[in-house]
């Protein structure tokens with residue numbers, strides 16, 4: 116039995132985009148504004164500094180600044196998970212300690228990236244992070260970007276520790292998700308990563324989800340979750356299909372985060388452009404972004420109307 120309350124990590128957690136000013140510097144004002152907007156949508160939490168949050172493209176100081184702004188704005192209302200994974204164990208540990216001081220509710224990390232590491236290195240890396248704070252730790256499994264494949268044996272070993280409460284699985288195999296859940300049962304959290312498979316993930320054992328496209332349509336993911344909880348599986352599937360059409364369109368732009376940020380900007384939520392090498396939306400694509408934003412807003416309005 117865990118001493119950590121797992122319930123606060125269930126539900127819909129937005130993998131939040133980082134916020135920059137016109138010069139491309141981290142903007143704490145914009146970060147607070149966006150975090151406030153999300154707090155008003157009814158989501159459970161925010162995942163700061165992950166893939167959507169461009170943590171890997173920022174300095175340690177910038178990552179600290181972004182996290183502090185989010186916690187200052189919504190740390191009492193939402194669950195804030197700090198992604199503190201960095202290429203080196205040293206930076207990851209420094210960020211984890213900072214996250215604890217800043218008031219994050221948990222830390223999470225990918226394996227150390229760039230070098231092709233044996234399992235023993237990754238285990239040591241994660242263990243060093245876990246030992247550096249009292250915070251719960253969520254493994255971030257995203258083999259398509261890190262090249263590291265988390266084995267069931269390593270997961271099983273790690274989750275024996277009280278502080279290691281679960282895994283965020285961005286791998287696309289729902290079988291793997293189910294196998295991880297089977298390894299840990301009710302005692303761990305398995306959080307769905309691929310937004311296109313939110314319902315599939317939930318149906319096969321995920322306890323909730325953390326996703327990047329939630330940031331432009333949290334209301335639709337909340338609707339899928341509500342329908343799922345109410346046992347209205349056909350409705351849930353209908354909303355998942357709707358969401359998937361929107362994701363498919365978002366993925367046609369030079370960068371997903373550039374497209375998401377451009378959509379938010381049209382709604383008055385300016386978080387700046389993504390950091391290079393992630394490309395912003397081209398001027399010539401803005402007409403398509405406007406049409407897509409209208410479509411998303413229309414779907415959100417329909418989802419809200421269906422609740423009345």
Ligand SMILES: CC(=O)N[C@@H]([C@@H](O)[C@H](O)[C@H](O)CO)[C@@H](O)CC(=O)C(=O)O
Nearest residue numbers: 130165166167285308309310325326327
């Ligand atoms: C590979 C990848 O980036 N996956 C994303 C998804 O949210 C993804 O953007 C979405 O499913 C669209 O493909 C998340 O799992 C990543 C995430 O939560 C994060 O930003 O840390």
